[in-house]
Amino acid sequence: NLDALSWQLALNVSRRVRDLLFVIATRPLNKSYMAAFATAIPPEYSELLTDPQTSLYTLQPRPDRIIYQIACNALDVTQIPSTLAALILQKSAGNPLVVKELVYGLRKAGYMKVNKAQRQVI
Numbered sequence: 001n002l003d004a005l006s007w008q009l010a011l012n013v014s015r016r017v018r019d020l021l022f023v024i025a026t027r028p029l030n031k032s033y034m035a036a037f038a039t040a041i042p043p044e045y046s047e048l049l050t051d052p053q054t055s056l057y058t059l060q061p062r063p064d065r066i067i068y069q070i071a072c073n074a075l076d077v078t079q080i081p082s083t084l085a086a087l088i089l090q091k092s093a094g095n096p097l098v099v100k101e102l103v104y105g106l107r108k109a110g111y112m113k114v115n116k117a118q119r120q121v122i
Contacts, residue, residue: 002026007044014048024048028058061094074100075107077119084112084121 002010002024014022029041048054062070071080071088080088084106092098106112115122 002042004042007042011044011047014051014053018053062096063094064089067092067094067096067099070096070099071103074103075114075121076116077114077121080121 010022010024013020029045031041034041049056067089068080068085071085072078088099088102091102107114113122114120
């Protein structure tokens with residue numbers, strides 16, 4: 001998330017510079033997400049959303065089959081054991097970037113090993 005000064009800068013730029021594509025990528029800023037950090041939704045964010053020049057695009061979670069394939073590709077294997085696949089699908093919540101970090105972290109921590117010759121998780 002952006003800090004208060006960054007949100008203010010974003011709002012000021014959006015107001016003053018009209019011929020500019022200004023992109024902010026963030027996690028969903030809703031009450032339940034922000035409550036986890038004991039903070040409120042930034043008022044600048046709410047104000048940006050009310051600007052008629054603002055377009056909000058919400059990315060949907062990727063389907064399980066895509067997440068599974070991303071995990072296999074990240075590990076360079078043809079398949080993943082079902083218990084590991086279930087963990088990856090649950091923890092990633094459809095986010096492909098989380099999938100890669102999760103499988104790399106599990107491998108680095110020694111929770112799984114990859115047999116490169118057979119391209120399988122052991």
